[in-house]
Amino acid sequence: MADAKVIPFDDDRSRQSAQRTGRRRPVPGRRKAEPGPQPLGTPAAPVSALPGAQEAVEQASGARAADRQEQRGGWDRRIAGGLSFLRRRITGEYDVDEFGYDKELTDQVLMSILRPFYDRYFRVEVKGVENIPAEGGALVVANHSGTLPLDGLMMQVAVHDHHPAGRHLRLLAADLVFMLPVVNELARKAGHTLACSEDAQALLERGEVVGVMPEGFKGIGKPFGERYKLQRFGRGGFVSTALKAGTPIVPCSIVGAEEIYPMIGNSKTLARLLGFPYFPITPTFPWLGPAGLVPLPTKWTIQFGEPIPTDGYPPEAAEDPMLMFNLTDQVREQIQHTLYKLLVQRRSVFF
Secondary structure (H helix, E strand, O other), rough: OOOOOOOOOOOOOHHHHHHOOOOOOOOOOOOOOOOOOOOOOOOOOOOHHHHOOHHHHHHHHHHHHHHHHHHHHHHHHHHHHHHHHHHHHHOOOOOOOOOOOOOOHHHHHHHHHHHHHHHHHHOEEEEHHHOOOOOEEEEEEEEEEOOOHHHHHHHHHHHHOOOOOOOOOEEEHHHHHHHOOOOOHHHHHHOEEEHHHHHHHHHHOOOOEEEOOOOOOHHHHHHHHOOOOOOOOOOOHHHHHHHHHHOOEEEEEEOOOOOOOOOOOHHHHHHHHOOOOOOOOOOOOOOOHHHHOOOOOOOEEEEOOEEEOOOOOOHHHOOHHHHHHHHHHHHHHHHHHHHHHHHOOOOOOOO
């Protein structure tokens, strides 16, 4: 049998064929690498290589560093201010007027405690606060409601935080406030004083802004069914005080406070035993215990009206009962009319 002819893999004819086709012969045992996906365009240059990019990065880094430095400086100032405040409290190096008003404690502590309720809980909207004079005495007369006197405190924050001249409101409070432990001291520190004509006139003649709620317990303790209906304004003592001091009267209407504790009943027996003018019964109190004292998060509006001048009357006008009656009725009607107008504009009790 004839020998078979073996053709080697690298014979001349194979090489010549490969040269003619322009392809390389594959190497035995090695897989041919498949080409990867090709980029659609030229590779992007790094950000730092763009014109002006390096400067922008440096400026941004510098701004962030400056912000961090400013924050650290702010915290340092706060800590230093707090330590200085505590030192003055301990050493007694602070001023209190003859009524017990502590301006520094009110500005730095008491207002800071009330402000979250004002800004976030009741979301108070203030209108017409510029109607309170920038200087000199003024008597702010407001409606009273809400079972507990939170409306007076929110009105105080409104004047303190929003008046263009940074005025402070000095509230006239009932005798009961100054008979309660702790509450008595805090009320004095916050600038509140007894609701009597002598104290009110002294403050007005000193150029203070004084707040009064003539309805008293009749307004704050009225049932929920009579909400936003003003009660009697007394015998016009606040008008006589304003006439004697020659200061304007600024009507103020507060909407939202009536619904924080809907008063559906009044336990007169418990009120007599405890010495209170009324003992409220609400949908949550006393049934839920201390939790029933949490007010409902209603939306508030406080509007200060146009001032009513009193400096044009003669000195003997303060003794004229007819004039006092007419001015009292004018203030009451203006507050009631504004209450109705705000209620019509209100979309919801809570929003």
